[in-house]
Amino acid sequence: MDSMDIDQSNIGESPHLLLRPVGPRISGKGYFVDRYLYPPKYLPGLDTEILRKNKVFRSRLSLQRYIRVHFPEADVQKFFASFSWSIPCRDGQGVLPQKQVQLPVYSSDEDPMRDDGSDTAVCKAGNEKCRSLMPQCEAETLPAMPCDICCGERKFCVDCCCILCCKLISLEHGGYSYIKCEAVVSEGHICGHVAHMNCALRAYLAGTIGGSMGLDTEYYCRRCDAKKDLFPHVNKFLEICQTVEYQGDVEKILNLGICILRGAQRDNAKELLNCIESTVIKLKCGTSLEDLWNDDTPTIWSDYSDSGEARENDTLQSLQDVTPIGPIPFNHEAEMHKLEEEIGEVLRALRKAQEFEYQIAEGKLHAQKECLSDLYRQLEKEKSELSRRVSGTDANSLMTNVLKRLDQIRKEVTKLKEMEEVAKGFGRTPRGVLEEYFHLNIED
Numbered sequence: 001m002d003s004m005d006i007d008q009s010n011i012g013e014s015p016h017l018l019l020r021p022v023g024p025r026i027s028g029k030g031y032f033v034d035r036y037l038y039p040p041k042y043l044p045g046l047d048t049e050i051l052r053k054n055k056v057f058r059s060r061l062s063l064q065r066y067i068r069v070h071f072p073e074a075d076v077q078k079f080f081a082s083f084s085w086s087i088p089c090r091d092g093q094g095v096l097p098q099k100q101v102q103l104p105v106y107s108s109d110e111d112p113m114r115d116d117g118s119d120t121a122v123c124k125a126g127n128e129k130c131r132s133l134m135p136q137c138e139a140e141t142l143p144a145m146p147c148d149i150c151c152g153e154r155k156f157c158v159d160c161c162c163i164l165c166c167k168l169i170s171l172e173h174g175g176y177s178y179i180k181c182e183a184v185v186s187e188g189h190i191c192g193h194v195a196h197m198n199c200a201l202r203a204y205l206a207g208t209i210g211g212s213m214g215l216d217t218e219y220y221c222r223r224c225d226a227k228k229d230l231f232p233h234v235n236k237f238l239e240i241c242q243t244v245e246y247q248g249d250v251e252k253i254l255n256l257g258i259c260i261l262r263g264a265q266r267d268n269a270k271e272l273l274n275c276i277e278s279t280v281i282k283l284k285c286g287t288s289l290e291d292l293w294n295d296d297t298p299t300i301w302s303d304y305s306d307s308g309e310a311r312e313n314d315t316l317q318s319l320q321d322v323t324p325i326g327p328i329p330f331n332h333e334a335e336m337h338k339l340e341e342e343i344g345e346v347l348r349a350l351r352k353a354q355e356f357e358y359q360i361a362e363g364k365l366h367a368q369k370e371c372l373s374d375l376y377r378q379l380e381k382e383k384s385e386l387s388r389r390v391s392g393t394d395a396n397s398l399m400t401n402v403l404k405r406l407d408q409i410r411k412e413v414t415k416l417k418e419m420e421e422v423a424k425g426f427g428r429t430p431r432g433v434l435e436e437y438f439h440l441n442i443e444d
Contacts, residue, residue, distance in 0.1 A: 037063055045070045125157040127168050132159040144192025145185050150223070158192050163223055164199040174240040176253055179206070179219050179233060183226030191224040201259055206230065208263040217261060217269045230260050231269055237276070242293050247283060254280050361422045364438050368416050375412060379405045 037057035039046060045066065057063040060080070067076050123130035144158050151158050153166070160168050162178070169178040179200065181191040200206035200219055207230075209215040219228045234257045241250045254276050261273035282292055382405060386398040419437045421429045426440075434440040 043070075123157050123160060125155050125161050125168060127157065127160045129171060130157060130160040131171065132157070142184065142188055142190045145189040145224075147193075147223070150193070159194070161194070162196045162199055163193045163221075164195050164203055164205075167196075169194055169196060173244055173249065173253060174236065176233075176237060176240050176256065179228065179230070181219070181221035181224060181226060181228060183221065183224055183228065185224050185226075191221055191226060193221060193223045195219070195221075197256055197260065207260050208265065216266055217264045231266070231272070234260050234272065234276075245289075247289055250289065251280060251283055254283075357422075357426045360438055360440070361426075365416070365419060365422075368412070368419060368437075372409065372412050372416065375405060375409045379409065 039057065057066065064076055067074055067079065123133060147158060150156050150161075150163055150166075155161075156166060162169055169175070177198070178194050178196050180194045183191050185191050195205070197206060203222075204213065205215075205220045205222060206218070207215065208217060209220075213220060215227065217230050217234075219230050220226075221228065237253050237257045241253055244250050244253065257276045258273065258280070261269050261276070264270055264273060279292065283289075379402065382398060382402050386395065386402055415437065418433050421433055422438070426434060431442050434442055
């Protein structure tokens with residue numbers, strides 16, 4: 001159903017409305033979930049509060065309110081009964097050729113995230129800074145393709161959710177931290193899915209990857225299997241960095257560029273990598289951001305076009321003309337002497353610690369030996385007394401003492417055997433032995 005032919009000549013009748021765009025969501029029964037009505041420009045009241053944006057009816061409720069206000073005598077129920085509000089998806093291939101917003105705007109009676117009946121566009125992920133909610137420029141790319149995989153998730157937004165981690169992307173600093181797949185996947189539609197650059201790098205879907213993936217400074221979209229050149233994306237980092245106030249953020253942006261370009265086989269990517277690394281070194285050597293942007297670095301970066309090729313033939317010469325980094329003072333002999341002193345200090349500390357441990361072990365082991373020696377002397381004395389008592393209660397008492405002494409000696413001998421574990425070194429001695437027998441408090 002492409003249109004509803006209702007004459008506008010009688011102000012009491014409802015208008016002629018064109019039913020054209022639909023959203024990417026498709027129900028299980030094969031119908032589009034999101035429908036939009038674009039009215040002809042000659043209809044009255046299109047600049048009122050009812051149509052706040054793009055002069056389009058985004059819900060059935062907004063159309064009802066419009067008809068009741070500007071065509072009070074029209075039969076609203078009869079009007080809606082004259083056509084089917086459900087729009088089938090043709091051949092299961094997607095949508096009709098159209099110009100639509102990249103993220104569908106859900107009607108108030110269908111979207112569980114809205115219950116106020118307003119026509120304000122919302123993001124499925126609840127992101128107030130979603131790109132789809134921002135004014136669309138004339139050079140905006142084609143609309144995103146309908147997707148029933150990741151976009152079928154209730155809170156996944158194709159415009160602001162990473163396809164790899166499903167978390168929101170950030171538009172901070174020109175959106176350097178994410179990449180959007182703009183590969184044309186069908187007539188009039190692009191893939192449109194976005195991904196964090198860090199997520200893509202960790203998943204080996206960005207940068208330079210060998211093997212069957214075969215990426216060279218490229219991004220591989222997991223949704224549509226298309227590849228995208230990342231050179232133009234990184235080439236914009238300088239322009240972005242010049243608007244950043246804090247050095248830490250600048251280094252973060254440049255380090256991401258290094259990760260993307262590392263291992264590149266293309267000459268232009270290698271040259272850009274050298275330039276970025278040179279810029280990072282300057283920052284680490286104390287060059288201020290103001291001085292950094294006043295030197296030759298911007299000139300070098302600007303020599304690259306969006307196509308990834310140098311604009312001028314003297315790019316390599318420009319790279320060589322970069323203001324050289326001042327020599328870093330370095331004395332080989334002094335550094336080696338310093339290292340030798342550090343190692344000597346460590347060894348002396350180790351020897352001191354080992355000597356201290358040796359002294360502790362020596363004292364405790366000798367003390368245990370003396371304890372056993374005393375017990376043996378007492379045992380000999382008690383056995384001698386027992387031999388002189390052949391009968392009577394004294395003999396029974398002495399026998400009991402001898403047996404107790406033997407049991408005590410066995411326990412102390414066992415203790416000595418456990419203490420001898422220190423022969424392996426305190427570091428390999430059981431913690432319980434060190435704490436109980438050597439009175440050392442071992443921290444976790």
